Amino acid sequence: MKKLGFVWIITLLITQYAIAQTSKKQKDIDAIKSMCGCYNITFKYTETFAPEIDYEKHHDYTASAKELALLITDEDNKISIQHLLVLNDTMVIKHWRQDWLYENQSVFHYDKDNNWIFSKLPKPAVEGQWTQKVYQVDDSPRYSGSATWFHADGKTFWENSSDSPLPRREYSKRSDYNVLHRGNRQEITETGWLHEQDNDKVIRAEGKKDVLLAQEKGYNIYYKIDDKECAPAANWWNDHKDFWAKVRNAWDEVNKREGDLTLKQKVDGQPMFMKFYELEEKEAGKRKIMKMINEYINEKNSGNAESK
Numbered sequence: 207m208k209k210l211g212f213v214w215i216i217t218l219l220i221t222q223y224a225i226a227q228t229s230k231k232q233k234d235i236d237a238i239k240s241m242c243g244c245y246n247i248t249f250k251y252t253e254t255f256a257p258e259i260d261y262e263k264h265h266d267y268t269a270s271a272k273e274l275a276l277l278i279t280d281e282d283n284k285i286s287i288q289h290l291l292v293l294n295d296t297m298v299i300k301h302w303r304q305d306w307l308y309e310n311q312s313v314f315h316y317d318k319d320n321n322w323i324f325s326k327l328p329k330p331a332v333e334g335q336w337t338q339k340v341y342q343v344d345d346s347p348r349y350s351g352s353a354t355w356f357h358a359d360g361k362t363f364w365e366n367s368s369d370s371p372l373p374r375r376e377y378s379k380r381s382d383y384n385v386l387h388r389g390n391r392q393e394i395t396e397t398g399w400l401h402e403q404d405n406d407k408v409i410r411a412e413g414k415k416d417v418l419l420a421q422e423k424g425y426n427i428y429y430k431i432d433d434k435e436c437a438p439a440a441n442w443w444n445d446h447k448d449f450w451a452k453v454r455n456a457w458d459e460v461n462k463r464e465g466d467l468t469l470k471q472k473v474d475g476q477p478m479f480m481k482f483y484e485l486e487e488k489e490a491g492k493r494k495i496m497k498m499i500n501e502y503i504n505e506k507n508s509g510n511a512e513s514k
Contacts, residue, residue, distance in 0.1 A: 230334070230357075231308065231334075233355070233357050233362075234308075234336060234355040235285065237355055237357070237362045237364075237394050238285050238287075238306050238336070238355075239277060239280075239285065240394055240399070241275055241287060241392070241394075241399050241428070242275045242276065242277045242287055243274075243275060243398075243430050243433065244272065244273075244274050244275075244430065244431050244432065244433045244434075244435050244436035244439075245272065245273050245274075245275065245398055245428040245429055245430055245431060246270065246271075246272055246428075246429045246431055247270060247271050247272070247273050247426060247427065247428055247429070248268070248269075248270045248425070248426075248427045248429075249267065249268065249269045249270070249271075249375075249424075249425075249426050250266070250267070250268050250424065250425045250426075250427070251266065251267040251268075251375070251403075251422055251423070251424040251425075252266045252267075252422065252423055252424075253266075253407075253420050253421065253422050254421050254422060254423050255420065255421040256419065256420040256421070257418055258419075261419070261420060263420070264380075264420075267375050269375075271291050271292070271293060272291070272292040272293075272295075272431075272435060272436060272439075273289055273290065273291055273292065273301065273428075273436070273439075274289070274290045274292065274436035274439035274440060274443075275287050275288070275289050275428075276288045276289075276290065276439075276440070276443060278447070279305070282308075283307060283308040283309070283310075284305065284306070284307050284308070285305070285306040286303065286304070286305045286306075287303065287304050287305075287306075288300075288303050288443070288450075289301040289302050289303065289304075290436075290439035290442065290443060291439075292435075292436055292438055292439050295438070296438050297438075298438055298439050298442040299343075300343055300446075300450070301343060302340060302341060302342065302343065302348070303340070303341040303345065304338055304339070304340050304341075305337075305338070305339040305341070306336050306337070306338055306339075307336065307337045307339065308335075308336055309329075309332050309333060309334070309335060310327075310332060310336075310337040310352065311326045311327045311328075311329060311332055312324070312325075312326055312327075313325060313326075313327060313337060313339075313350045313351070313352060314339075314347050314349075314350050314461070314467070315349075315350070315368065315369060316347075316348075316349055316368075316369040316370050316371060316385065317369070317410075317466075318384050318385055318410045318411075319384065319468070320371065320468060320469050320470070320471060321466055321467070321468040321469075322347050322466070322467045322468075323465070323466055323467075324461065324463050324464050324465060324466075324467060325464060326464065327352060331352075332352050334354055335352045335353055335354050336352070336353070336354075336355060336364065337350055337351065337352040338350060338351060338352075338353075338364070338366065338390075338392075340370075341457075342479075343479050344453075344477075344478045344479040344482055345450070345453050345454055345457050346457065346469060346478065347461065347467065348370055348371065349368045349369065349370035349388065350368060351366035351367065351368035351390070352366065353365060353366040361393065362393065362394040363391055363392060363393035363394070364391070364392050365389070365390060365391040365392070366390050367387065367388065367389050367390070368387075368388050368390065369385050369386070369387050369388070369408075370385075370386050370388055371385075371386070372384070372386055373386060382409075382419060383407040383408055383409050383419045383420075384408070384409060384410055385407075385408040385409075385410045385416070386405055386406070386407060386408070387405065387406040387408050387416075388403060388405050389403060389404035389405060389406075390402075390403060391403070391404075397429050397430060398427075398428040398429045398430040399428045400425065400426070400427055400428065401424075401425070401426035401428070402424070402425055402426075403422070403423070403424035403425070403426075404421070404422075404423060404424075405421065405422040405423075405424060406418055406420075406421055406422075407419045407420045407421070407422060446486070449485075449486045449489075449490075452490075452491065452492045452495055453482065453495055455492055456492050456495040456496045456499055457499070459496065460496075460499060460503070467503070468503070468504035469502050469503060469504065470501075470502045470503075470504055473501050473502055478498075478499070478502050481498050482495075482498075485498060
């Protein structure tokens with residue numbers, strides 16, 4: 207009888223733990239999905255500290271726009287959100303994408319010089335965590351990181367540190383650093399959500415210790431507005447989503463790797479995203495999309511993805 211009672215208690219504890227985990231996971235899912243919708247966004251960045259006394263602080267950066275965050279994948283362990291900018295009320299630009307993966311072990315980390323390192327995390331290290339994978343406008347990798355969503359004291363947030371290339375607001379204007387070490391905090395607010403950043407601008411060279419150039423504070427403030435304000439973006443996506451689904455499928459083949467992926471900045475004088483416009487006009491299939499992506503892979507440092 208005592209043995210049966212002990213087994214019953216253990217079974218009850220396991221059941222309660224499973225229920226608690228399911229409830230926590232659903233809260234995470236609800237938080238991630240709440241980032242979808244139409245927003246007025248304000249971008250604010252200011253450099254706050256530099257270790258060298260002769261460093262000249264760069265001007266603050268402030269910008270605003272409308273953005274639609276669309277739920278394009280809704281699975282039990284994967285949520286994908288595509289961001290679309292709306293400029294001057296009618297012009298639509300495909301922006302970044304964020305994928306959220308539950309208890310995911312496969313990640314990529316930015317090294318330097320347009321090189322990413324793909325690796326696996328130990329299973330115990332990601333228990334209960336969500337990996338956020340961020341992709342650039344052409345769906346190539348940008349940065350990723352795994353962490354736990356927290357729901358306590360009236361706050362809901364996720365935070366992580368990860369290296370990335372220079373931000374779009376600086377990569378064509380600056381060459382005095384080559385890695386942005388990002389402190390990312392995504393917090394759900396009463397009016398939308400906030401992407402708060404504590405960034406280190408780093409100089410990284412092979413075989414040398416990272417050198418901190420400057421630190422930066424950033425706020426991307428997402429204020430939710432009526433969905434009709436982003437109707438042009440929703441209409442644009444309906445016309446273009448099939449092509450970009452093929453692009454994502456091609457990139458999935460490229461990203462199934464361990465080790466390095468080094469991408470060329472330009473081929474034939476063009477960045478990759480420009481080539482996608484041409485392929486879409488020609489209604490290209492996955493094979494041609496893969497062929498073009500492979501043209502941008504530096505084979506000296508990367509494994510080749512097979513065309514399919």
